[in-house]
Amino acid sequence: MKNTLLHKSKNLSFFTPKPSNGLGAIFLDTGISAGFPSPAEDFKEERISLDNELVKNKEATFFARVSGQSMIGAGLDDSDLLVIDRSLEPSHNKIAVCFLDGEFTVKRLKIDKEGLWLQPENPNYPIIKITEDNDFIIWGIVTNVIKKV
Structure with a gap:
């Protein structure tokens, strides 16, 4: 599977999947x-x-490479390759790629009657409360992680 780089941010680099003909x-x-x-x-x-x-939905699937340690408790390590499906509905406890105040980040969604939080899976990182003051979009849901061993 060959990939084409779409965007590189501080925390994630995005790729589109190019299925092989092999x-x-x-x-x-x-x-x-x-x-x-x-x-x-x-x-x-x-x-x-x-x-x-x-890849279940080719038109809505992208890859992103993780940069950082905020999700190590969920098994997402620095340089892992994420498979992201933009067609899936965000819901409580899903791991999502989000656009927050000009940067992409990957966090676990915590949704309840009091609001929405982005929960890191590393105690060294703060929980982020999303407010109406934030520029915020849930960009897609992580479906798989590809690791090098």
Whole structure:
């Protein structure tokens, strides 16, 4: 899957997905044991496309690379690649990419009768209360994270 850089901000770099025309990578449909090894003759080989697995709505899906540590408790680390779907409805407890006062940020949405907050997943960062004074848009919902190991 090749990506095209759309926008780079302080916290996130946005990309559009460019699905590959290839056959996909080889997928071993056995489950990989994290305990005792399983016999090799039991596996079935087929092809899998990560485009098809990770992108449900091609027109509304974007990628962004994380910059910073505010979401480490949710498993989003510096340099991780986020898959963001702009067609999904924002709701309480979802992880969202938001545009706040001129900058993009990724935070967990906290919504109740008293208002909307952006909750970091790192105690070293403050919770952000959204008010009518903020320039604020929920840009999209994070559906997947791609990590390097």
